[in-house]
Structures are given as C-alpha cells and as structure tokens.
Amino acid sequence: MPDAHTQELLRFDRLTISFDGVTVLSELSLEIRRGETLALVGESGSGKSVSALGAMNLLPSNAQVEGGRWLGDTDLTTLKPRDWQALRGRRVGFIFQEPMTSLNPLHTVAKQIGETLRLHQGLSGRAARERARTLLEQVKLPRPDELLDAWPHQLSGGQRQRVMIAMAIANDPELLIADEPTTALDVTVQQEILALLAELQDRHGMGMLFITHDLNLVRRHANRVCVLFNGREQETGPVNEVFQSPRSAYTRSLLDAEPVGRPAPVSAGGTLLQARALSVSFQRPKRLFAKRPPAFVAVKPLNLDIAPGETLGIVGESGSGKTTLAMALLRLTESLGEISFDGERLDMLSGNNLRQRRRRFQVVFQDPYGSLSPRLPVSEIISEGLRFHYPGLKEAEVIERVQATLKEVGLPADCAARYPHEFSGGQRQRIAVARALILEPELVVLDEPTSALDRTVQKQLVELLRDLQARRGLSYLFISHDLAVVRAMAHRIMVLKDGELIEEGHCLDVLERPASDYTRALVAAAGLSIRR
Amino acid sequence: MTLAFNTSSLSPITRRRISVFRHNRRAWVSLWIFMALFAVSLAAELIANDKPLVMQYDGQWYVPLLVDYPETEFGGFLPTRTDYHDPFIQAQLDENGWALWPLIPFSYQTLDMQMMRPSPSSPDGRHWLGTDDQGRDVLARVIYGFRLSVFFALVLTAGSLVMGVIIGGIQGYFGGKTDLIGQRLTEIWSGLPMLFLLIILASMVQPGFWWLLGIMLLFSWLGLVDVVRAEFLRARNLEYVRAAKAMGLPSRLIMWRHVLPNAMVATLTFIPFLFTGAITTLTALDFLGFGLPPGSPSLGELVAQGKNNLHAPWLGITAFVSLSLMLSLLVFIGEGLRDAFDPRHIQHGSSAAPTRIPANA
Numbered sequence: 038m039p040d041a042h043t044q045e046l047l048r049f050d051r052l053t054i055s056f057d058g059v060t061v062l063s064e065l066s067l068e069i070r071r072g073e074t075l076a077l078v079g080e081s082g083s084g085k086s087v088s089a090l091g092a093m094n095l096l097p098s099n100a101q102v103e104g105g106r107w108l109g110d111t112d113l114t115t116l117k118p119r120d121w122q123a124l125r126g127r128r129v130g131f132i133f134q135e136p137m138t139s140l141n142p143l144h145t146v147a148k149q150i151g152e153t154l155r156l157h158q159g160l161s162g163r164a165a166r167e168r169a170r171t172l173l174e175q176v177k178l179p180r181p182d183e184l185l186d187a188w189p190h191q192l193s194g195g196q197r198q199r200v201m202i203a204m205a206i207a208n209d210p211e212l213l214i215a216d217e218p219t220t221a222l223d224v225t226v227q228q229e230i231l232a233l234l235a236e237l238q239d240r241h242g243m244g245m246l247f248i249t250h251d252l253n254l255v256r257r258h259a260n261r262v263c264v265l266f267n268g269r270e271q272e273t274g275p276v277n278e279v280f281q282s283p284r285s286a287y288t289r290s291l292l293d294a295e296p297v298g299r300p301a302p303v304s305a306g307g308t309l310l311q312a313r314a315l316s317v318s319f320q321r322p323k324r325l326f327a328k329r330p331p332a333f334v335a336v337k338p339l340n341l342d343i344a345p346g347e348t349l350g351i352v353g354e355s356g357s358g359k360t361t362l363a364m365a366l367l368r369l370t371e372s373l374g375e376i377s378f379d380g381e382r383l384d385m386l387s388g389n390n391l392r393q394r395r396r397r398f399q400v401v402f403q404d405p406y407g408s409l410s411p412r413l414p415v416s417e418i419i420s421e422g423l424r425f426h427y428p429g430l431k432e433a434e435v436i437e438r439v440q441a442t443l444k445e446v447g448l449p450a451d452c453a454a455r456y457p458h459e460f461s462g463g464q465r466q467r468i469a470v471a472r473a474l475i476l477e478p479e480l481v482v483l484d485e486p487t488s489a490l491d492r493t494v495q496k497q498l499v500e501l502l503r504d505l506q507a508r509r510g511l512s513y514l515f516i517s518h519d520l521a522v523v524r525a526m527a528h529r530i531m532v533l534k535d536g537e538l539i540e541e542g543h544c545l546d547v548l549e550r551p552a553s554d555y556t557r558a559l560v561a562a563a564g565l566s567i568r569r
Numbered sequence: 570m571t572l573a574f575n576t577s578s579l580s581p582i583t584r585r586r587i588s589v590f591r592h593n594r595r596a597w598v599s600l601w602i603f604m605a606l607f608a609v610s611l612a613a614e615l616i617a618n619d620k621p622l623v624m625q626y627d628g629q630w631y632v633p634l635l636v637d638y639p640e641t642e643f644g645g646f647l648p649t650r651t652d653y654h655d656p657f658i659q660a661q662l663d664e665n666g667w668a669l670w671p672l673i674p675f676s677y678q679t680l681d682m683q684m685m686r687p688s689p690s691s692p693d694g695r696h697w698l699g700t701d702d703q704g705r706d707v708l709a710r711v712i713y714g715f716r717l718s719v720f721f722a723l724v725l726t727a728g729s730l731v732m733g734v735i736i737g738g739i740q741g742y743f744g745g746k747t748d749l750i751g752q753r754l755t756e757i758w759s760g761l762p763m764l765f766l767l768i769i770l771a772s773m774v775q776p777g778f779w780w781l782l783g784i785m786l787l788f789s790w791l792g793l794v795d796v797v798r799a800e801f802l803r804a805r806n807l808e809y810v811r812a813a814k815a816m817g818l819p820s821r822l823i824m825w826r827h828v829l830p831n832a833m834v835a836t837l838t839f840i841p842f843l844f845t846g847a848i849t850t851l852t853a854l855d856f857l858g859f860g861l862p863p864g865s866p867s868l869g870e871l872v873a874q875g876k877n878n879l880h881a882p883w884l885g886i887t888a889f890v891s892l893s894l895m896l897s898l899l900v901f902i903g904e905g906l907r908d909a910f911d912p913r914h915i916q917h918g919s920s921a922a923p924t925r926i927p928a929n930a
Contacts, residue, residue: 367815369811369814369815389819391817392817392818392819393817394817395815395816395817396816396817398815399815399816400811400812400815402808402811402812403808404808407807407808407809408808408809408811408812409809410809410826410827410830411582412582412830412831413826421813421816421818421826422813422816422817422818425816425817425818425819425822426817456581458581469812472812472816476816
C-alpha cells in the first residue's frame, strides 16, 4: 500500500461525455489525491459540472460517458445501480450550487440529515439525531438544537449551504464534490464557507473536487487547478504555477479578464438626479385579528446626487436594498421623499406625465435571460420604446435608428431579425443596453448588468459602457456587489447595508481606505488585486 | 437592408410547437378528420336538403336552394311554398324538366310523407340511418346537429376566451385590491348554479340558440379566469415586463405585447377542453328538454329519442357514435396541443432541440 496521503483518490482517464452525439467534454484526464483540492475552472458551458456529474453517473439517460474513471481502487465504469447507491453519499459527498433548491422544503433539517445517516450507517432515532447535531456543530451553525427542527425556508442562504455541507460530510466521505458551492452567496459568507470546507478537509483528509468560475477563490483555496474551455482541458498544474506562468492562451485571457481601468473624469458640473430623504418601506401582511406588524424598511432615508456624465456605484450584499433603491429612483416602486430629475420633481408626477419622462432615464437589468421577451425578434425589442415615444417616426427611420444603435453596442446588423434565445448572455446584455440607448436617455440605471456574465464577457461589457458614457455623456447608476467591476466603472460609491447608507465617497478612496468595518470586510473578501 | 420587421413570420417557439404537434400523429390525424367533418357539415344545405339544388322547368332555370318559389310556378294550385316531395310536383318536374337533388333529399326537419312504414323506421336505401319517431331523416339531423354543436361551441369558446382573458388579465396584472375584489366577485358568481338557472329560464322563455349561448357565456369564462390571472400575476414581475414599464409603455400595451403571449400558452391548452365541455353541456340540456327549441337539429334530442325508442336501436347507436367520435377527436386534438405547448416536452430524434445540459455555473 502506498502512503495514504499521496494515493490517488479519483482518476479520470480520457473521460468523454456527449449528449445525443454532441460532445460536451472530450478526453479529460486528471487525478485527485487524498487531502488535496483540485479546482476545475472554466466559463459557463465549458463542461465543469458535466464532468463531475458524468463521473458519478448522475446525468440523464441520453448522455454517453466514455473513458476510464476510478475512485480509489473501484472502477466506476463497471458499477451496478445498487453499487452506485452505496457509493454516492457514502464515499462521495456532493454540495450543489443552489442552496435554495437543493434542500427538500417539506422536511426538517434533522430529517434530511438523518436520511443519509439511516441509508448509509443504519443510524435511526436518537442516534441519528445525536449525530446530526454533532454535524451541525462541525459546520459551525449557531443554536444546533434549535436548527435541527427548522425547515429550510427558515434558514438563510449561508445556513442552508452549511446544512448541505453537513449532509455531504455526514458519512465521512473520501471525496467531496463541491459544484460552485458559494456562487449564490454573498462574498463575506463565501469566505466563511470556504474556510469551513478547508478545515473539514484537513480534519477528515478528504479529497475535494472544487468546481467554480471564480479565479479569486481558486487562487486562495485550491492546491491544483485544471482549466477547461469548451469541454477541452487547457492546462493542469499547481495553482501557483498556473497563475504565475500560464501556458495556454486561454488561461492567460482568463487571468487577464478582471476589468481594469477607470472611467473618464466627469467634466460638467450640475446635478442630473437628486434624491432627498428617499426611503422605501413595504407593509408586511396582516394576520386575521392581529395587529399589523411594523412595515419593513428596505431603504432608510438617504440623500443622493448624480451629476451629468457621472457614474454612481451602489455596493452592498444581497438584501441590502440596492435594487429597491434603484427601482424607487425610477419610480417603479412606491417611495417617500423627494426625487428630482433635471430640476423637475419626479415624485409629484404620475400617469401619462411620468410615462413621457421615462424616455430620459432607462434601466438595464441583471438577468440577460429574463429581461428580453422571448417572443419578440430583437428589432421589435429594441424599437418598441422608440415607436411609442416617437409615434411620428417613419418605418425607414426606425430601422435606421435600430441599425445605428446595434452598431453602437457592437452587435452585427443582421441580428435584428433574430430572437433572443439565439444569443449568448453577453450579447443579450448588449441588446438590453441597445434597448435603453435608442431612447437617448440621460441616465441609465445598471442593475448588476455584469453579474450573470463570465469574466471575459464582463470586461468587454464594462469597456462598452465606459465608451458609451464618454461618447454620449451618460450618467450611470451602477449597482453591483462585485467590487472589481465597480472600481472599473464608478466615480463615486455608496455602500449600503440593510437599507442603510454606511459609507459614501470617491470610488478609490472608499475601496483603498474604507472608513467603516463593514466596507473593510467587503473589500477584504473581494480580494481586489492591487494592479490598476 | 435585410431587416425583417414584420412580425407575421412565426417565432421559433411557435415553429417548434407546430412541429411537435405534427409529430403527434394521433392529434394531427384527429385535427384533419375533425376539420374535414366540420367542412362537410358547413355545406350541409348542399348535402342534405328537401329542395333540389338547381332545376330546369319549362326551359327556365330555377335555384330552389336559394329562392322560394310558389307552387303555382310548377302548375300547382296554391301560391304557397313548393313542397318538392309532393308526388304531383314530382310528376310535373319529370314531365317538364329535370332537377338536381342533393345526396340526401331530406333536410333536418323534413317529415317524410311518402313513407310506407311506421316511424321510427329502420335504415334502408331511402333513409340511410333510418328515421326518428317523427319520420325525419336521422343522417340529415346528425349532419345539421354536428354543425350546430360545433358552431355553438366555437362561439361559446371564443366568447369565454375574450371575457376570461380580459377579466383574469386585469386581476392578475394590477394585483392588490383589484385582484382581491375581483377574485371574491368571481367566487360568488361561480357559486350560482348554471344548470338550475337554465332550467328556470327555460320555463319562462323559449330559449333559442342565442339565449342559451348568452346564459352559458355568463358562466363558462370562470374556469379560464384563474389560469389567466395566475399567468399574469407571474408575468408582471418578469424583468422584461419591468423593462417595458421603465421604458414608459402604458399598461394596455405591456399587457398586450408582453404579458398576453405568455398567458396564451396556458389558455390555449385549455381551449379544447372548454370546447368539449360546451358541446357536452348543450347535448345534456337538449337531452333533458331544456335546450334548443323543438325541431332544432340537436344531438341531445337524438339521444333522448334513442332512450325513448329502445326498439329502434339505430337512433341510440347513431347518437352515441357521432357524439363519441366528435368528443374523442376533440380530446385527441387537445392532448396534442397540450403536449405541444409543454416546455418540458422533449423532441426526440430532432436536431432542432439541443438537449438541456445540467446547469453549469
């Protein structure tokens, strides 16, 4: 027997996976040793998750998996369904990306953890509960006794992910497959979860296959890294080596993809958008015969100014009221306080008067898939607002404007007749930008426009937005949780936490010399590289 | 410039749905059979009628199908409408010209006076499906009855669709108080018993086609409201709807262009079942005698006759076969539509739909 710590735990030998003849992963060979973390990195659609799922026989029946795969001495290609059941959850633990949907909403935490204990260790009743409690302690959940009887909806995202981890390590697996375990979580929570995983890994000597698209996390949490592109292995090696001297061109472009640069300085003075004592609160539902609970305050009263040609970045974790604030400024959500746009009180307007003004402040949403109607061709999507606000325009003029706008956002002219589903995420986001731009607005609210995109695409979009700002003198309200992107976009920053303004100031000042603890924690968790 | 600005070209989603529907052989064939039957029944006057289509008498052309001629034209004594089955008129026609008769020389209410046997009479060469207890040709009544039922169901479905989508759409899109009050009102309204109302009404007025349609329309949209409301509620929070709002589009445009197309999927799936429901209700009312006025060609009345004349099995069998055929065809079409609109439906062996790959990042 070779030394347990250098022994191979998981090995792929030319693993190839295809769906109905379409190859999504070709000839991937890698191995993971005990106690080691291998990061599988790539952009969406590069075959990261598929490789892990395929190796564990978790793909739908129309997938063909070829090539050798071994877990320790077990040849995974020869296993029968019964053997698989014994293996999954026992020798291999899984953590999935979406903590909201990977727990069954109808069972308590104790029952869900107990199930895997009963299946693989035959524990039941009191023994299972005792073990579940220990596990919750191990993943550092507060008040484990209480949480055992909690339902998934009573837990926060980070807590749910900890429960998932507790389930994954319940049977002391040899291998842990973590598929984007922290993508849905806030940055500060991300750090805690990953630190926890590393600690558990040390204690149990597990091997970990860590699937992610976030290079920052890889740099800090993995031993070795394997870069995938379009289902092909680009390069594999120790993290330091790969990050210091990447061999493949793709890895280099991935490493370079962090958005750099700064927006052009603001030239004109004055104020375009001004808000005074703006606050948003939502009434909570009233129970029958009960007193109505106090309203939930999503945004506490704050003041805000944006000058023409300026970008104001709004930063905060999920639930901090960033989007609510933007929707209130756009008068898409009821709010209290004064909002004036170009000297005119917006909060006094309603109905048709307000609709007429809407041309001047536009919005681009986060989700490039949800923000374009799937039933309309691109030309219709882009020209819709134009046709409404300028009913006098002739057909030829509309076409011309659409063409010009498409060109401006860097899309080919022939895409006007196509439908949104034919485009990638980055291209869709460009379409959304074109839809806003064609009305020639003065202010564009960008609600996390880059967060659903891959790094390389993010960089391109940031450059496009900066370019448009310089050319048209646009003002942006830029909402993001990603400090790297904010640094590349914003002149000034406001940091929000739980609806409250924590800190406000010039972008670089805030990021480099944060005045509050919260901002410091955010900056530390984001791991901003210093190069500029 | 090769910009396609016309929206008339089908979107890829629609094209995929049509292709799924066409691949469902049962639904596709059912649709064709149903359309063919309906087309035939639309031309019922040309197929089953108690008047010749065209005729020549004394060298002159006549079109009895379209024009009522008095009997005096053909040598009769009274200036009444000509009964072309009258032996005297027939003799006149044979002597002085010719007549082109439809395939079935009886209309739905023609009483066959020349019948030698007591009615209901069994099928023979003269009456292919026999006659009912008043001596009317069963086949002719089935053809007319089919048309009437389908037409009734079509108008009722279209009406319910319009009402259901408007009411459900307004409730769902605006939500809040509008929704709350609208929902309570529809609940109260749906508590009214439709069948009893119809029966009470039948005792006060003689319900005709439009009466029945109107009353059933008052209630038949209720089933749609919930579906449409739910779809609108969901869609109003979609980001492209919010984007349209931010663009300054008025509510009616947003509802029409962005929300309705989404809601139509669930609604269209509902339609075939609304359709069969309408036919069944009409038949049931006719069977009970509270439906269309006496003498109308109705399948329900044929069922009732079959029940009252068990010694004449052709009545019951014809009613059963025609009703079950019609309803089965509609259910098959409905199933096909439902599958075609189901986003989870995977098209096998087609390159058009790439298989969904498990979420990766």
